[in-house]
Amino acid sequence: MAASKLISNNVNIFDLDTPALVVDLDIMDANLQRMADYCDEHKLALRPHTKTHKSPVLARKQMELGAMGLTVAKPGEAEVMLQASPQEMLVAFPTIGPAKMARLKEVARRTSLTVALDSLEATEALSAAQVPAKIFVEMDTGLHRVGVKPDELAPLIAAIKKLPHVRYDGISFYPGHIKHIGEEGMGEMTKLNVMLNQTLEALDKAGHTPNVVSGGSTPTMYQSHMIFGMTEMRPGTYIFNDRNTIHGGACLLEDCAATVIATVVSTSVPGQVIIDGGSKTFSSDRLLNDPGVTFGKVLNAEGAVFHKMNEEHGFIDVTQCERKFHVGDKLQILMNHVCVVMNLHEQVHGHRKGEVETTWPVAGRGKLT
Numbered sequence: 001m002a003a004s005k006l007i008s009n010n011v012n013i014f015d016l017d018t019p020a021l022v023v024d025l026d027i028m029d030a031n032l033q034r035m036a037d038y039c040d041e042h043k044l045a046l047r048p049h050t051k052t053h054k055s056p057v058l059a060r061k062q063m064e065l066g067a068m069g070l071t072v073a074k075p076g077e078a079e080v081m082l083q084a085s086p087q088e089m090l091v092a093f094p095t096i097g098p099a100k101m102a103r104l105k106e107v108a109r110r111t112s113l114t115v116a117l118d119s120l121e122a123t124e125a126l127s128a129a130q131v132p133a134k135i136f137v138e139m140d141t142g143l144h145r146v147g148v149k150p151d152e153l154a155p156l157i158a159a160i161k162k163l164p165h166v167r168y169d170g171i172s173f174y175p176g177h178i179k180h181i182g183e184e185g186m187g188e189m190t191k192l193n194v195m196l197n198q199t200l201e202a203l204d205k206a207g208h209t210p211n212v213v214s215g216g217s218t219p220t221m222y223q224s225h226m227i228f229g230m231t232e233m234r235p236g237t238y239i240f241n242d243r244n245t246i247h248g249g250a251c252l253l254e255d256c257a258a259t260v261i262a263t264v265v266s267t268s269v270p271g272q273v274i275i276d277g278g279s280k281t282f283s284s285d286r287l288l289n290d291p292g293v294t295f296g297k298v299l300n301a302e303g304a305v306f307h308k309m310n311e312e313h314g315f316i317d318v319t320q321c322e323r324k325f326h327v328g329d330k331l332q333i334l335m336n337h338v339c340v341v342m343n344l345h346e347q348v349h350g351h352r353k354g355e356v357e358t359t360w361p362v363a364g365r366g367k368l369t
Protein backbone atom coordinates (compact mmCIF):
# COMPACT_ATOMS: atom_id res chain seq x y z
CA MET A 1 0.00 0.00 0.00
CA ALA A 2 1.45 3.38 -0.95
CA ALA A 3 1.92 5.93 1.82
CA SER A 4 -0.38 8.85 1.22
CA LYS A 5 1.50 11.95 0.14
CA LEU A 6 -0.04 14.83 2.00
CA ILE A 7 2.71 17.34 1.41
CA SER A 8 5.20 17.94 -1.35
CA ASN A 9 8.78 16.69 -1.32
CA ASN A 10 11.80 18.84 -0.53
CA VAL A 11 10.44 20.13 2.76
CA ASN A 12 12.98 20.01 5.54
CA ILE A 13 11.77 18.62 8.87
CA PHE A 14 12.70 21.91 10.54
CA ASP A 15 10.32 23.76 8.18
CA LEU A 16 7.28 21.66 9.15
CA ASP A 17 4.47 23.13 11.20
CA THR A 18 5.03 22.00 14.77
CA PRO A 19 4.85 19.98 16.90
CA ALA A 20 5.64 17.43 14.18
CA LEU A 21 6.35 13.74 14.61
CA VAL A 22 9.10 12.70 12.21
CA VAL A 23 10.72 9.37 11.40
CA ASP A 24 14.17 8.90 9.89
CA LEU A 25 13.41 6.33 7.19
CA ASP A 26 17.03 5.19 6.83
CA ILE A 27 17.17 4.30 10.53
CA MET A 28 13.72 2.68 10.45
CA ASP A 29 14.62 0.60 7.39
CA ALA A 30 17.84 -0.55 9.10
CA ASN A 31 15.92 -1.51 12.28
CA LEU A 32 13.42 -3.51 10.23
CA GLN A 33 16.13 -5.25 8.22
CA ARG A 34 18.20 -6.10 11.31
CA MET A 35 15.19 -7.78 12.93
CA ALA A 36 14.28 -9.64 9.73
CA ASP A 37 17.88 -10.94 9.44
CA TYR A 38 17.95 -11.92 13.11
CA CYS A 39 14.71 -13.90 12.83
CA ASP A 40 15.97 -15.57 9.65
CA GLU A 41 19.24 -16.53 11.27
CA HIS A 42 17.58 -18.02 14.35
CA LYS A 43 14.55 -19.52 12.59
CA LEU A 44 12.16 -17.50 14.71
CA ALA A 45 8.81 -16.45 13.31
CA LEU A 46 8.17 -12.70 13.57
CA ARG A 47 4.71 -11.39 14.38
CA PRO A 48 5.45 -7.72 15.19
CA HIS A 49 3.17 -5.84 17.55
CA THR A 50 1.69 -2.92 15.60
CA LYS A 51 0.94 -0.98 18.81
CA THR A 52 4.13 1.02 18.17
CA HIS A 53 3.59 2.34 14.64
CA LYS A 54 -0.22 1.93 14.36
CA SER A 55 0.12 2.12 10.60
CA PRO A 56 -0.97 -0.44 7.96
CA VAL A 57 1.66 1.10 5.64
CA LEU A 58 4.45 0.06 7.99
CA ALA A 59 2.79 -3.26 8.82
CA ARG A 60 2.91 -4.05 5.09
CA LYS A 61 6.64 -3.25 5.07
CA GLN A 62 7.21 -5.61 8.01
CA MET A 63 5.44 -8.44 6.17
CA GLU A 64 7.32 -7.73 2.94
CA LEU A 65 10.48 -8.31 4.99
CA GLY A 66 9.24 -11.69 6.19
CA ALA A 67 6.91 -11.13 9.17
CA MET A 68 4.37 -13.99 9.09
CA GLY A 69 1.55 -11.85 10.45
CA LEU A 70 0.71 -9.03 12.82
CA THR A 71 -0.09 -8.54 16.49
CA VAL A 72 -2.61 -6.00 17.82
CA ALA A 73 -4.15 -5.32 21.22
CA LYS A 74 -7.74 -4.31 20.47
CA PRO A 75 -10.38 -5.26 17.85
CA GLY A 76 -10.29 -1.66 16.58
CA GLU A 77 -6.59 -2.04 15.83
CA ALA A 78 -7.26 -5.39 14.15
CA GLU A 79 -9.86 -3.71 11.90
CA VAL A 80 -7.35 -1.04 10.85
CA MET A 81 -4.56 -3.57 10.28
CA LEU A 82 -6.76 -5.57 7.90
CA GLN A 83 -5.83 -2.84 5.39
CA ALA A 84 -2.36 -4.42 5.31
CA SER A 85 -3.89 -7.82 4.29
CA PRO A 86 -2.07 -9.95 6.90
CA GLN A 87 -2.32 -13.72 6.57
CA GLU A 88 -2.31 -14.05 10.35
CA MET A 89 -3.59 -11.67 13.02
CA LEU A 90 -3.04 -12.10 16.75
CA VAL A 91 -5.20 -10.12 19.17
CA ALA A 92 -2.92 -10.19 22.21
CA PHE A 93 -5.05 -8.30 24.73
CA PRO A 94 -7.90 -10.20 26.49
CA THR A 95 -11.08 -9.61 24.46
CA ILE A 96 -14.17 -9.44 26.66
CA GLY A 97 -17.80 -8.45 25.91
CA PRO A 98 -20.39 -9.18 23.19
CA ALA A 99 -19.69 -6.08 21.09
CA LYS A 100 -16.08 -7.16 20.68
CA MET A 101 -17.08 -10.77 19.83
CA ALA A 102 -19.09 -9.57 16.85
CA ARG A 103 -16.15 -7.51 15.64
CA LEU A 104 -13.69 -10.37 16.02
CA LYS A 105 -16.01 -12.64 14.08
CA GLU A 106 -15.83 -10.18 11.20
CA VAL A 107 -12.02 -9.96 11.50
CA ALA A 108 -11.87 -13.78 11.42
CA ARG A 109 -13.81 -13.73 8.15
CA ARG A 110 -11.00 -11.72 6.58
CA THR A 111 -7.85 -13.26 8.06
CA SER A 112 -6.67 -16.18 10.16
CA LEU A 113 -7.37 -14.97 13.70
CA THR A 114 -5.63 -15.95 16.93
CA VAL A 115 -6.70 -14.62 20.31
CA ALA A 116 -4.49 -14.70 23.41
CA LEU A 117 -6.45 -15.07 26.63
CA ASP A 118 -6.13 -16.31 30.18
CA SER A 119 -9.63 -17.40 31.24
CA LEU A 120 -12.24 -19.98 30.37
CA GLU A 121 -14.86 -17.19 30.43
CA ALA A 122 -13.11 -15.35 27.57
CA THR A 123 -12.80 -18.57 25.54
CA GLU A 124 -16.40 -19.61 26.16
CA ALA A 125 -17.59 -16.22 24.93
CA LEU A 126 -15.61 -16.63 21.68
CA SER A 127 -16.94 -20.14 21.27
CA ALA A 128 -20.56 -19.11 21.97
CA ALA A 129 -20.26 -16.29 19.42
CA GLN A 130 -18.90 -18.86 16.93
CA VAL A 131 -15.69 -16.93 16.34
CA PRO A 132 -13.40 -19.37 14.51
CA ALA A 133 -10.29 -18.39 16.44
CA LYS A 134 -7.07 -20.14 17.28
CA ILE A 135 -6.29 -19.73 20.96
CA PHE A 136 -3.03 -18.89 22.69
CA VAL A 137 -3.29 -19.43 26.41
CA GLU A 138 -1.41 -16.63 28.12
CA MET A 139 1.07 -17.50 30.84
CA ASP A 140 2.44 -15.13 33.47
CA THR A 141 6.22 -15.35 33.36
CA GLY A 142 6.91 -12.59 35.89
CA LEU A 143 5.20 -9.38 34.78
CA HIS A 144 2.11 -10.22 36.90
CA ARG A 145 -0.23 -8.41 34.50
CA VAL A 146 -2.25 -11.06 32.69
CA GLY A 147 -1.64 -14.78 32.24
CA VAL A 148 -2.20 -17.89 34.33
CA LYS A 149 0.42 -19.55 36.50
CA PRO A 150 2.32 -22.35 34.73
CA ASP A 151 0.49 -25.13 36.62
CA GLU A 152 -2.90 -23.64 35.67
CA LEU A 153 -2.18 -23.96 31.94
CA ALA A 154 -2.96 -27.67 31.46
CA PRO A 155 -6.44 -27.65 33.09
CA LEU A 156 -7.41 -24.49 31.18
CA ILE A 157 -6.17 -25.95 27.88
CA ALA A 158 -8.08 -29.19 28.57
CA ALA A 159 -11.30 -27.20 29.09
CA ILE A 160 -10.67 -25.08 25.98
CA LYS A 161 -10.17 -28.19 23.85
CA LYS A 162 -13.76 -29.25 24.63
CA LEU A 163 -15.25 -26.05 23.17
CA PRO A 164 -16.52 -25.84 19.58
CA HIS A 165 -15.41 -23.20 17.02
CA VAL A 166 -12.18 -22.32 18.87
CA ARG A 167 -8.93 -24.30 18.64
CA TYR A 168 -6.03 -24.42 21.10
CA ASP A 169 -2.88 -23.54 19.14
CA GLY A 170 -0.24 -22.57 21.68
CA ILE A 171 0.88 -20.50 24.61
CA SER A 172 1.95 -16.89 24.83
CA PHE A 173 3.76 -14.70 27.33
CA TYR A 174 5.18 -11.19 27.47
CA PRO A 175 8.47 -10.79 29.35
CA GLY A 176 7.80 -7.09 30.04
CA HIS A 177 9.38 -7.37 33.49
CA ILE A 178 12.79 -7.67 31.81
CA LYS A 179 13.54 -4.03 31.01
CA HIS A 180 17.32 -4.13 30.86
CA ILE A 181 19.73 -6.66 29.45
CA GLY A 182 22.31 -6.32 32.21
CA GLU A 183 23.24 -8.77 34.93
CA GLU A 184 19.81 -8.53 36.57
CA GLY A 185 17.99 -8.91 33.25
CA MET A 186 20.04 -11.94 32.30
CA GLY A 187 19.23 -13.44 35.72
CA GLU A 188 15.54 -12.94 34.90
CA MET A 189 16.10 -14.61 31.52
CA THR A 190 17.54 -17.67 33.29
CA LYS A 191 14.46 -17.84 35.54
CA LEU A 192 12.23 -17.50 32.47
CA ASN A 193 14.04 -20.39 30.76
CA VAL A 194 13.69 -22.67 33.77
CA MET A 195 9.97 -21.85 33.91
CA LEU A 196 9.48 -22.45 30.17
CA ASN A 197 11.46 -25.68 30.24
CA GLN A 198 9.34 -27.12 33.07
CA THR A 199 6.09 -25.82 31.57
CA LEU A 200 6.70 -27.22 28.10
CA GLU A 201 7.67 -30.59 29.57
CA ALA A 202 4.46 -30.66 31.63
CA LEU A 203 2.36 -29.69 28.61
CA ASP A 204 3.98 -32.46 26.53
CA LYS A 205 3.18 -35.01 29.24
CA ALA A 206 -0.43 -33.81 29.46
CA GLY A 207 -0.86 -34.11 25.68
CA HIS A 208 -1.05 -30.34 25.16
CA THR A 209 2.17 -29.73 23.20
CA PRO A 210 1.82 -26.19 21.83
CA ASN A 211 2.08 -25.59 18.15
CA VAL A 212 3.31 -22.06 18.84
CA VAL A 213 5.20 -20.55 21.79
CA SER A 214 4.80 -16.80 21.34
CA GLY A 215 6.80 -14.26 23.34
CA GLY A 216 9.47 -11.63 22.99
CA SER A 217 9.82 -7.92 23.57
CA THR A 218 12.08 -5.12 22.41
CA PRO A 219 14.36 -5.03 25.49
CA THR A 220 15.10 -8.77 24.99
CA MET A 221 14.90 -8.67 21.17
CA TYR A 222 18.38 -9.87 20.31
CA GLN A 223 18.42 -12.43 23.13
CA SER A 224 15.22 -14.05 21.84
CA HIS A 225 17.04 -17.10 20.46
CA MET A 226 18.14 -17.83 24.03
CA ILE A 227 14.55 -18.08 25.30
CA PHE A 228 13.76 -21.77 25.74
CA GLY A 229 11.21 -23.22 23.34
CA MET A 230 10.04 -19.88 21.91
CA THR A 231 8.97 -20.26 18.28
CA GLU A 232 7.87 -16.70 17.50
CA MET A 233 8.51 -13.19 18.77
CA ARG A 234 6.28 -10.11 18.89
CA PRO A 235 8.46 -7.03 19.37
CA GLY A 236 6.83 -3.67 18.69
CA THR A 237 9.13 -0.80 19.66
CA TYR A 238 12.11 -2.13 17.65
CA ILE A 239 10.85 -0.45 14.46
CA PHE A 240 11.66 3.03 15.88
CA ASN A 241 13.28 2.44 19.31
CA ASP A 242 13.15 5.24 21.88
CA ARG A 243 14.88 6.61 24.96
CA ASN A 244 13.66 3.68 27.06
CA THR A 245 15.17 1.24 24.55
CA ILE A 246 18.54 2.98 24.85
CA HIS A 247 18.19 3.00 28.64
CA GLY A 248 17.48 -0.75 28.57
CA GLY A 249 20.68 -1.39 26.61
CA ALA A 250 18.89 -2.74 23.52
CA CYS A 251 19.92 0.05 21.10
CA LEU A 252 22.05 3.14 20.65
CA LEU A 253 20.98 6.74 20.06
CA GLU A 254 21.73 6.34 16.35
CA ASP A 255 19.18 3.49 16.17
CA CYS A 256 16.30 5.77 17.24
CA ALA A 257 14.20 6.73 14.22
CA ALA A 258 11.33 8.78 15.66
CA THR A 259 11.63 12.30 17.10
CA VAL A 260 9.42 15.33 17.62
CA ILE A 261 10.25 18.72 16.14
CA ALA A 262 8.98 21.51 18.42
CA THR A 263 9.20 25.31 18.25
CA VAL A 264 10.41 27.64 20.99
CA VAL A 265 7.39 29.86 21.66
CA SER A 266 8.64 31.82 24.68
CA THR A 267 11.94 32.79 26.27
CA SER A 268 10.44 35.23 28.76
CA VAL A 269 11.70 33.42 31.86
CA PRO A 270 15.51 33.61 32.11
CA GLY A 271 17.18 30.18 31.93
CA GLN A 272 14.07 28.59 30.45
CA VAL A 273 12.45 28.11 27.07
CA ILE A 274 8.89 27.00 26.43
CA ILE A 275 8.17 24.77 23.43
CA ASP A 276 4.84 24.16 21.70
CA GLY A 277 4.48 20.59 22.92
CA GLY A 278 3.57 19.27 26.36
CA SER A 279 1.75 16.14 27.52
CA LYS A 280 -0.61 16.26 24.48
CA THR A 281 2.45 15.83 22.28
CA PHE A 282 4.88 13.70 24.31
CA SER A 283 2.58 11.85 26.81
CA SER A 284 3.54 11.90 30.48
CA ASP A 285 5.62 8.74 30.34
CA ARG A 286 8.80 9.05 32.34
CA LEU A 287 12.07 7.32 31.57
CA LEU A 288 11.94 3.81 33.08
CA ASN A 289 14.06 3.14 36.17
CA ASP A 290 15.33 6.72 36.23
CA PRO A 291 15.09 8.81 39.38
CA GLY A 292 15.24 12.07 37.37
CA VAL A 293 12.21 13.69 35.75
CA THR A 294 12.68 14.23 32.03
CA PHE A 295 10.18 13.89 29.20
CA GLY A 296 12.59 13.56 26.31
CA LYS A 297 16.14 14.23 25.23
CA VAL A 298 16.74 17.49 23.35
CA LEU A 299 19.06 16.37 20.57
CA ASN A 300 20.12 19.73 19.16
CA ALA A 301 20.73 21.67 22.38
CA GLU A 302 23.48 20.19 24.54
CA GLY A 303 22.68 20.60 28.24
CA ALA A 304 18.96 21.39 27.79
CA VAL A 305 16.69 19.54 30.24
CA PHE A 306 13.03 18.88 29.37
CA HIS A 307 11.78 18.62 32.93
CA LYS A 308 8.14 19.72 33.10
CA MET A 309 4.98 19.79 30.98
CA ASN A 310 1.50 21.24 30.87
CA GLU A 311 -0.83 20.04 28.13
CA GLU A 312 0.52 22.39 25.47
CA HIS A 313 3.68 23.78 27.10
CA GLY A 314 7.01 22.00 27.40
CA PHE A 315 9.38 23.51 29.98
CA ILE A 316 13.05 23.27 29.05
CA ASP A 317 15.75 24.30 31.50
CA VAL A 318 18.57 25.86 29.45
CA THR A 319 20.74 27.16 32.29
CA GLN A 320 23.45 24.64 31.36
CA CYS A 321 23.39 25.45 27.63
CA GLU A 322 26.07 27.50 25.93
CA ARG A 323 23.94 28.50 22.98
CA LYS A 324 21.32 31.28 23.02
CA PHE A 325 17.65 30.56 22.25
CA HIS A 326 15.18 32.71 20.35
CA VAL A 327 11.45 32.53 19.78
CA GLY A 328 10.96 30.50 16.60
CA ASP A 329 13.97 28.20 17.14
CA LYS A 330 13.28 24.54 16.41
CA LEU A 331 14.24 21.78 18.82
CA GLN A 332 14.43 18.08 17.98
CA ILE A 333 13.41 15.85 20.86
CA LEU A 334 13.74 12.10 21.33
CA MET A 335 10.74 10.79 23.26
CA ASN A 336 10.85 8.43 26.23
CA HIS A 337 8.18 6.02 24.94
CA VAL A 338 7.41 6.15 21.23
CA CYS A 339 4.23 3.98 21.20
CA VAL A 340 2.21 6.44 23.28
CA VAL A 341 3.57 9.41 21.33
CA MET A 342 2.48 7.80 18.06
CA ASN A 343 -1.04 7.46 19.52
CA LEU A 344 -1.19 11.24 20.09
CA HIS A 345 -0.33 12.33 16.56
CA GLU A 346 -2.52 12.31 13.46
CA GLN A 347 0.34 11.92 11.02
CA VAL A 348 4.01 11.08 10.75
CA HIS A 349 6.52 12.60 8.36
CA GLY A 350 9.10 10.16 7.00
CA HIS A 351 12.39 11.81 6.06
CA ARG A 352 15.86 10.96 4.81
CA LYS A 353 18.67 13.20 6.04
CA GLY A 354 16.09 15.77 7.08
CA GLU A 355 14.25 16.00 3.74
CA VAL A 356 10.62 14.89 4.03
CA GLU A 357 9.94 12.04 1.61
CA THR A 358 6.47 10.94 2.64
CA THR A 359 3.73 11.52 5.18
CA TRP A 360 1.38 8.85 6.47
CA PRO A 361 -1.67 8.98 8.76
CA VAL A 362 -1.52 7.13 12.09
CA ALA A 363 -4.58 5.12 11.10
CA GLY A 364 -4.62 2.96 14.24
CA ARG A 365 -4.42 5.77 16.80
CA GLY A 366 -7.11 6.16 19.43
CA LYS A 367 -8.54 2.67 18.90
CA LEU A 368 -9.53 2.08 22.51
CA THR A 369 -12.06 -0.68 21.90
Ligand SMILES: Cc1ncc(COP(=O)(O)O)c(C=O)c1O
Pocket: 049, 051, 052, 092, 093, 174, 216, 217, 218, 219, 234, 235, 236, 237, 238
Ligand atom coordinates in the same frame (compact mmCIF):
# COMPACT_ATOMS: atom_id res chain seq x y z
C1 LIG B 1 1.39 -8.61 24.65
C2 LIG B 1 2.50 -7.80 24.08
N1 LIG B 1 3.29 -8.35 23.13
C3 LIG B 1 4.29 -7.64 22.56
C4 LIG B 1 4.55 -6.33 22.94
C5 LIG B 1 5.67 -5.56 22.27
O1 LIG B 1 6.60 -5.15 23.20
P1 LIG B 1 7.81 -4.18 22.87
O2 LIG B 1 7.27 -2.88 22.51
O3 LIG B 1 8.66 -4.22 24.08
O4 LIG B 1 8.52 -4.74 21.73
C6 LIG B 1 3.76 -5.74 23.94
C7 LIG B 1 4.02 -4.38 24.38
O5 LIG B 1 3.43 -3.81 25.26
C8 LIG B 1 2.70 -6.49 24.53
O6 LIG B 1 1.91 -5.96 25.47
